[in-house]
Amino acid sequence: MAAELLRESFEIQGRNYDKAGEVSGEIKVMLRDLGIEAASLRRLVIVAFEAEMNVVMYARRGTMTLILTDEDVNLEVRDEGPGIPDIELAFREGYSTASDEMREMGFGFGMGLSNMKKNSDELTVESEVGKGTQVFAKIKLNSNA
Amino acid sequence: MLELKHGFKIDADRCDGRMNCMRACPVHAIRVKNGKARLISELCIDCGSCLAVCPTGAISATTITFAELDRFKFKVAVASPALFSQFGMKDSPAQVGRALLDLGFDAVWEYAVDIELIDRAIMDCVKSWPGPFPLISNSCPVIVRLIQVAYPSMVDQLIPVEAPREIAGRELKRRYSQELGMKPEEIAAIYITPCQAKTISILQPAEGAKSYLDGAVGISQVYNDILTKMRKITSAGDTPKGLVSSGELLHWGSPEGEFPKLSREHYLPLTGLTDVIKVFDDIEKGKIRNIEFLECHACPGGCIGGNLTVENLYVARSKNLHLRADMPNPGPSFEKEVERRYAAEDFSLRSPVKPRRIEGEVVDLRERVNRKKRADELLKALPLLNCGLCGAPTCKNHAEDVAAGRTEIGDCVFLSLHRIDVLRTYYKK
Numbered sequence: 001m002a003a004e005l006l007r008e009s010f011e012i013q014g015r016n017y018d019k020a021g022e023v024s025g026e027i028k029v030m031l032r033d034l035g036i037e038a039a040s041l042r043r044l045v046i047v048a049f050e051a052e053m054n055v056v057m058y059a060r061r062g063t064m065t066l067i068l069t070d071e072d073v074n075l076e077v078r079d080e081g082p083g084i085p086d087i088e089l090a091f092r093e094g095y096s097t098a099s100d101e102m103r104e105m106g107f108g109f110g111m112g113l114s115n116m117k118k119n120s121d122e123l124t125v126e127s128e129v130g131k132g133t134q135v136f137a138k139i140k141l142n143s144n145a
Numbered sequence: 146m147l148e149l150k151h152g153f154k155i156d157a158d159r160c161d162g163r164m165n166c167m168r169a170c171p172v173h174a175i176r177v178k179n180g181k182a183r184l185i186s187e188l189c190i191d192c193g194s195c196l197a198v199c200p201t202g203a204i205s206a207t208t209i210t211f212a213e214l215d216r217f218k219f220k221v222a223v224a225s226p227a228l229f230s231q232f233g234m235k236d237s238p239a240q241v242g243r244a245l246l247d248l249g250f251d252a253v254w255e256y257a258v259d260i261e262l263i264d265r266a267i268m269d270c271v272k273s274w275p276g277p278f279p280l281i282s283n284s285c286p287v288i289v290r291l292i293q294v295a296y297p298s299m300v301d302q303l304i305p306v307e308a309p310r311e312i313a314g315r316e317l318k319r320r321y322s323q324e325l326g327m328k329p330e331e332i333a334a335i336y337i338t339p340c341q342a343k344t345i346s347i348l349q350p351a352e353g354a355k356s357y358l359d360g361a362v363g364i365s366q367v368y369n370d371i372l373t374k375m376r377k378i379t380s381a382g383d384t385p386k387g388l389v390s391s392g393e394l395l396h397w398g399s400p401e402g403e404f405p406k407l408s409r410e411h412y413l414p415l416t417g418l419t420d421v422i423k424v425f426d427d428i429e430k431g432k433i434r435n436i437e438f439l440e441c442h443a444c445p446g447g448c449i450g451g452n453l454t455v456e457n458l459y460v461a462r463s464k465n466l467h468l469r470a471d472m473p474n475p476g477p478s479f480e481k482e483v484e485r486r487y488a489a490e491d492f493s494l495r496s497p498v499k500p501r502r503i504e505g506e507v508v509d510l511r512e513r514v515n516r517k518k519r520a521d522e523l524l525k526a527l528p529l530l531n532c533g534l535c536g537a538p539t540c541k542n543h544a545e546d547v548a549a550g551r552t553e554i555g556d557c558v559f560l561s562l563h564r565i566d567v568l569r570t571y572y573k574k
């Protein structure tokens with residue numbers, strides 16, 4: 001079992017496009033300053049940003065928790081949103097329920113979840129319609145980091 | 146670990162410890178302890194922000210002097226396009242070139258060809274690049290170092306094409322050694338530079354290869370001499386031919402971007418470190434999706450705003466535009482030379498750029514996390530005023546320095562009042 005080194009939670013405000021990306025930005029700076037190696041950092045930033053955008057686009061609010069162990073970086077995202085009725089469908093590339101408003105802002109191309117899957121070593125999504133969604137992502141650290 | 150070199154030095158005797166440099170440094174690489182500024186080498190990206198703000202002139206660029214050039218048999222100047230925007234509206238690039246010869250250079254290189262070659266190599270590279278996008282220009286050494294230090298996950302996006310000044314150095318040594326029957330090492334390739342950062346890219350290229358250039362002379366270093374020589378020339382004869390035979394040369398380093406042929410839909414020219422950092426943050430998150438190529442310059446306004454230029458950026462810019470408007474289309478001999486060399490030479494970067502290791506001492510992840518937690522705890526006791534009196538630019542930096550064992554928490558005047566008396570001994574007039 002990997003030993004937990006660090007755990008920190010961040011609040012994400014739904015519908016606030018102005019602040020969108022700040023949480024993933026903060027997590028990036030923290031991990032970069034900790035000297036996490038470039039390849040894992042790159043993947044983590046993409047996963048964190050996509051997860052944050054999903055909360056911003058669909059939910060009222062959410063939290064992103066970063067858990068760093070000596071073997072991997074984990075992200076736990078919980079939101080109070082509409083939930084995902086068909087998770088399998090949501091993973092399909094190009095599938096999107098984004099509004100025109102979101103698309104005009106350059107989001108909602110239906111690549112979010114598949115992009116997150118591509119960039120993590122483990123990704124699980126649990127959702128209850130009307131309540132919210134939980135995403136758990138694991139990115140392994142390069143052992144020589 | 147290889148010792149990092151920088152394009153400037155701090156003269157401790159002249160340093161009054163006034164902290165202007167520490168406050169100006171965008172990467173927080175300077176500390177002022179015991180009334181003297183000190184550089185944290187591994188953090189410094191050679192942007193030169195500290196040079197301009199030092200009130201006592203203690204920080205100077207490590208350019209070379211003319212005396213150092215005497216060891217070479219044949220000296221060739223490769224002039225940054227920024228040089229030509231430094232003089233009066235009526236002073237032509239040919240006159241500036243003539244003045245460089247009078248200064249003691251044996252030849253002035255026709256740099257426009259190299260710039261056109263790299264323009265082409267970059268455009269070809271962008272077209273065939275499989276990703277990740279956007280590709281990022283590497284001709285500004287500060288941008289390369291910023292990515293190595295602060296955006297390690299983006300090093301693969303630095304375009305793997307040599308800078309034109311390097312290509313010029315390589316070709317001029319080849320050509321003159323052949324023509325004059327000299328060894329390449331007897332020929333000096335000297336860059337006339339608008340900033341000290343190019344010096345460091347010659348002393349210690351970020352990708353670890355050896356530079357083809359032998360040194361750099363700052364524009365401000367030769368400005369007065371060029372001006373004097375130019376004013377003395379009465380006849381227009383014997384000016385270097387083909388020095389600026391194409392407007393391409395003058396696009397390079399200008400704030401409007403170096404690639405007028407690239408579509409603005411997929412190409413973004415950026416200048417100024419603050420703006421570059423904003424865009425890099427967005428790229429790292431994957432927020433910028435349709436841009437293929439980013440041209441980045443650390444200096445606001447591009448190379449004509451470099452910290453070793455003399456003329457005010459806006460005046461220089463209008464001179465640059467004026468010169469470009471007057472520029473004839475490149476002649477057939479220019480085109481022919483470009484074609485010949487494009488087919489004959491390889492422009493790819495010799496070895497890839499890698500992230501710079503920031504932790505000087507090798508400590509494991511667990512210890513790094515512990516230091517971060519200690520720093521977070523320590524920060525709670527600090528005033529968050531970023532007054533700098535402890536010698537670090539921000540309270541956060543001070544907490545981190547203490548956590549890493551580099552300094553004492555009590556250097557903060559809020560925690561130890563007697564610190565003021567200590568400081569008074571350094572700053573008393």
